[in-house]
Amino acid sequence: MIKAPYNNLQTSITTVNLKTHFTQYRERVDGALDQWLPREQIHPSHLHQAMRYSTFNGGKRVRPLLVYLTGEALAIPVSQLDGPACAIELIHSYSLVHDDLPAMDDDDLRRGKPTCHKAYDEATAILVGDGLQALAFSILAQDKKMLENAQARLNMCALLAQASGSRGMVGGQAIDLASVGKQLTLAELQDMHIHKTGALIRASVMLAAYSKPDIEPEQEKNLDHYAKCIGLNFQIKDDILDIEGNTETLGKPQGSDVEADKPTYPAIVGMNEAKQMMMDLHQEAINSLAPFGDKAEPLRDLAKYIVNREY
Amino acid sequence: MIKAPYNNLQTSITTVNLKTHFTQYRERVDGALDQWLPREQIHPSHLHQAMRYSTFNGGKRVRPLLVYLTGEALAIPVSQLDGPACAIELIHSYSLVHDDLPAMDDDDLRRGKPTCHKAYDEATAILVGDGLQALAFSILAQDKKMLENAQARLNMCALLAQASGSRGMVGGQAIDLASVGKQLTLAELQDMHIHKTGALIRASVMLAAYSKPDIEPEQEKNLDHYAKCIGLNFQIKDDILDIEGNTETLGKPQGSDVEADKPTYPAIVGMNEAKQMMMDLHQEAINSLAPFGDKAEPLRDLAKYIVNREY
Numbered sequence: 001m002i003k004a005p006y007n008n009l010q011t012s013i014t015t016v017n018l019k020t021h022f023t024q025y026r027e028r029v030d031g032a033l034d035q036w037l038p039r040e041q042i043h044p045s046h047l048h049q050a051m052r053y054s055t056f057n058g059g060k061r062v063r064p065l066l067v068y069l070t071g072e073a074l075a076i077p078v079s080q081l082d083g084p085a086c087a088i089e090l091i092h093s094y095s096l097v098h099d100d101l102p103a104m105d106d107d108d109l110r111r112g113k114p115t116c117h118k119a120y121d122e123a124t125a126i127l128v129g130d131g132l133q134a135l136a137f138s139i140l141a142q143d144k145k146m147l148e149n150a151q152a153r154l155n156m157c158a159l160l161a162q163a164s165g166s167r168g169m170v171g172g173q174a175i176d177l178a179s180v181g182k183q184l185t186l187a188e189l190q191d192m193h194i195h196k197t198g199a200l201i202r203a204s205v206m207l208a209a210y211s212k213p214d215i216e217p218e219q220e221k222n223l224d225h226y227a228k229c230i231g232l233n234f235q236i237k238d239d240i241l242d243i244e245g246n247t248e249t250l251g252k253p254q255g256s257d258v259e260a261d262k263p264t265y266p267a268i269v270g271m272n273e274a275k276q277m278m279m280d281l282h283q284e285a286i287n288s289l290a291p292f293g294d295k296a297e298p299l300r301d302l303a304k305y306i307v308n309r310e311y
Numbered sequence: 312m313i314k315a316p317y318n319n320l321q322t323s324i325t326t327v328n329l330k331t332h333f334t335q336y337r338e339r340v341d342g343a344l345d346q347w348l349p350r351e352q353i354h355p356s357h358l359h360q361a362m363r364y365s366t367f368n369g370g371k372r373v374r375p376l377l378v379y380l381t382g383e384a385l386a387i388p389v390s391q392l393d394g395p396a397c398a399i400e401l402i403h404s405y406s407l408v409h410d411d412l413p414a415m416d417d418d419d420l421r422r423g424k425p426t427c428h429k430a431y432d433e434a435t436a437i438l439v440g441d442g443l444q445a446l447a448f449s450i451l452a453q454d455k456k457m458l459e460n461a462q463a464r465l466n467m468c469a470l471l472a473q474a475s476g477s478r479g480m481v482g483g484q485a486i487d488l489a490s491v492g493k494q495l496t497l498a499e500l501q502d503m504h505i506h507k508t509g510a511l512i513r514a515s516v517m518l519a520a521y522s523k524p525d526i527e528p529e530q531e532k533n534l535d536h537y538a539k540c541i542g543l544n545f546q547i548k549d550d551i552l553d554i555e556g557n558t559e560t561l562g563k564p565q566g567s568d569v570e571a572d573k574p575t576y577p578a579i580v581g582m583n584e585a586k587q588m589m590m591d592l593h594q595e596a597i598n599s600l601a602p603f604g605d606k607a608e609p610l611r612d613l614a615k616y617i618v619n620r621e622y
Contacts, residue, residue, distance in 0.1 A: 038477060103433035123414045131482070138468075138472035140468070142469040150465050151461040161446070166438075170442040171354070174357065
């Protein structure tokens with residue numbers, strides 16, 4: 001049986017405020033990304049056009065939201081968070097461009113629009129990804145609005161590099177590709193997602209935490225645990241949506257993971273157990289936020305959004 | 312007529328010492344790279360194996376040499392230079408892996424060995440490049456042997472990100488791909504190479520300069536000019552070798568640029584003029600080093616090596 005929050009949150013009053021709150025941050029990060037991405041006119045303009053096309057693609061901006069909302073929980077000035085929010089989103093954007101390539105997941109559509117290599121070409125898509133990754137580090141290293149503590153910012157660069165590298169996100173994609181058509185255990189599936197999506201979601205939260213160099217170790221530990229729980233939930237929900245979601249709302253064919261013979265939570269543990277796991281993790285995430293009081297309400301909302309979203 | 316140094320340096324006594332000197336640094340950076348690259352056994356091992364395959368591929372390590380030799384000219388402790396030397400070489404390595412992909416230059420061989428996507432597969436090669444780029448920034452951000460000045464290290468991260476990004480190396484590859492089969496002017500050819508190889512060669516020298524935060528602006532300017540001259544010369548020499556070089560020594564088919572209809576210096580200005588440009592730039596590079604006295608002798612040697620090399 002599925003516990004209450006999963007079924008009744010969709011209609012709560014919070015959802016309306018939440019939507020406005022999230023929309024403001026989405027607009028904020030889009031504005032900041034627009035400032036950092038080279039203008040389309042800048043040489044080589046074909047590449048810069050494609051970099052913008054791939055970044056402004058209707059993404060949900062979940063990772064920037066996590067940066068901003070963690071910042072709220074820690075009372076960090078919002079202007080210090082634009083840099084980390086942009087950096088993490090650019091890493092995410094580059095990974096989608098590369099993952100969509102014919103040699104990888106071979107996807108023609110991303111959120112209902114042609115993927116980068118379809119709108120442009122494969123070579124451009126490879127370079128777009130490479131350029132977006134470099135830009136992410138460029139921002140962390142030189143954004144003048146971020147906190148002045150240079151050592152903290154170096155730590156952010158290290159965190160982002162590790163979370164996105166071969167022992168994080170990039171490693172997760174390698175594990176994913178090697179898993180297609182294989183029967184995975186639950187542990188192997190978790191391992192894949194902890195790398196592929198978990199590492200970057202955790203980094204989103206921790207980049208904000210690193211923006212407060214005097215953070216208490218206990219606070220950092222709690223936020224870290226929150227991030228790990230919602231990171232896994234993000235993927236469980238994705239797997240559930242692939243089966244129960246609506247093709248039009250999803251922006252990709254419903255059932256495409258099943259079709260591609262990709263290992264999913266429902267396939268390994270069954271749909272009911274997958275939903276139960278998600279709710280248990282959700283409760284753990286909520287529990288981790290207890291010491292932050294009201295300031296963490298938006299982070300709670302985001303955790304709920306992740307398990308309630310329809311795409 | 313070609314000036315003297317180009318023709319008679321190959322047999323000078325310096326060359327012998329130079330070779331030992333360079334070999335020592337090559338071994339040093341290879342040792343450091345071996346420490347930073349995840350072991351082959353580390354999960355996902357297939358990816359880490361491929362990352363090592365692509366990094367230890369018989370490369371000339373010109374960029375790390377530039378870091379170390381600039382460090383000599385500025386009397387920087389060598390242990391502070393290992394991090395920048397590794398970072399710049401990893402960026403270079405990743406760019407080769409991506410440039411060799413079928414959608415880009417479609418090369419099966421690199422220095423006589425199968426390219427990464429041939430030895431492994433395309434998806435792995437894309438991920439190898441992505442992982443190597445992240446590792447480069449990871450090193451600059453966390454190497455404990457580098458100088459302690461965190462702001463200087465952030466500046467290095469920013470420098471490397473800009474030099475390797477869409478307005479540097481990655482942009483250069485985009486310009487290169489767009490130029491195949493086109494008639495370029497000399498200015499357009501220079502612009503391509505300033506992006507594609509020049510930016511990273513300049514960054515190699517400047518990373519070492521940034522390791523000395525109290526460097527005099529005049530010194531920095533001179534080193535920068537040296538780097539720009541040898542960066543262009545590196546490419547002019549490549550183009551000359553493509554025509555005059557030996558397939559076996561080159562590790563790739565002689566004449567492959569001409570075959571691929573790539574714009575080259577000899578094609579645009581003629582072989583004699585290309586050689587003359589190279590010697591003029593060489594002289595400019597040497598002149599820039601005058602204020603550094605004997606300590607810059609190895610940098611002079613490297614400039615000579617670039618115009619004299621046979622592969």
